Amino acid sequence: MxxxxxxxxxxxxxxxxxxxxxxxxxxQYARDMENYYRDGxxxxxxxxxxxxxxxxxxxxxxxxLVTAAFLAHALRREPTARQRLLSRPExxxxxxxxxxxxxxxxxxxxxxxxxxxxxxxxxxxxxxxQIQASPAPxxxxxxxxxxxxxxxxxxxFLASGxxxxxxxxxxxxxxxxxxxxxxxxxxxxxxxxxxxxxxxYEQTPRHDAVRERVQTALGKERGGRADTLRSILRxxxx
Numbered sequence: 506m507x508x509x510x511x512x513x514x515x516x517x518x519x520x521x522x523x524x525x526x527x528x529x530x531x532x533q534y535a536r537d538m539e540n541y542y543r544d545g546x547x548x549x550x551x552x553x554x555x556x557x558x559x560x561x562x563x564x565x566x567x568x569x570l571v572t573a574a575f576l577a578h579a580l581r582r583e584p585t586a587r588q589r590l591l592s593r594p595e596x597x598x599x600x601x602x603x604x605x606x607x608x609x610x611x612x613x614x615x616x617x618x619x620x621x622x623x624x625x626x627x628x629x630x631x632x633x634x635q636i637q638a639s640p641a642p643x644x645x646x647x648x649x650x651x652x653x654x655x656x657x658x659x660x661x662f663l664a665s666g667x668x669x670x671x672x673x674x675x676x677x678x679x680x681x682x683x684x685x686x687x688x689x690x691x692x693x694x695x696x697x698x699x700x701x702x703x704x705x706y707e708q709t710p711r712h713d714a715v716r717e718r719v720q721t722a723l724g725k726e727r728g729g730r731a732d733t734l735r736s737i738l739r740x741x742x743x
Contacts, residue, residue, distance in 0.1 A: 563600035573607030677701035
């Protein structure tokens with residue numbers, strides 16, 4: 506993160522106190538999602554879900570939603586994911602089934618009510634109300650509302666490679682440039698937009714698709730917004 510602070514300062518942007526939300530010390534479950542993005546092997550999805558459950562990841566409400574966003578976009582993109590994840594829900598623990606319930610909702614599967622009935626129990630009335638009151642698909646969630654939503658967008662990108670999800674993260678990073686230029690460090694959007702810039706700075710050298718999308722966005726920008734994208738790309742040119 507200290508490299509990011511220096512990078513942003515060199516671009517004429519004061520470095521905020523960014524949360525260590527996407528640092529190199531990311532938890533194992535996040536690394537597993539990245540491995541899925543690199544390898545593209547849908548057959549690992551059930552074991553991945555079981556591993557997250559065994560590690561206690563799915564007992565945490567925020568991580569459960571991040572995992573659900575990941576699985577939802579795997580369901581939307583990969584034709585075999587439904588059979589692998591939803592044909593035998595009894596093979597998963599309670600927290601895994603609750604995660605799948607969220608994933609079914611975020612994926613907007615046409616038989617969502619029937620699937621939710623199988624994935625939840627009588628004691629899950631509160632969970633069902635939360636699911637039913639939440640927007641779907643993920644693209645309807647406001648990325649600036651919470652840092653967890655930014656994480657959901659990134660996890661969904663790792664599952665699908667969907668450039669639209671990546672564009673939303675890039676737009677959030679550009680929002681950071683706007684807020685800094687206006688001196689609005691206390692704005693409600695600031696923390697998430699700063700974290701989006703940090704995320705892209707961290708991930709752009711690691712993934713060709715991310716770098717190419719940021720480069721495409723750079724070609725459309727000027728001024729401080731362009732400087733922020735150059736910083737993310739480690740491009741000192743003007």
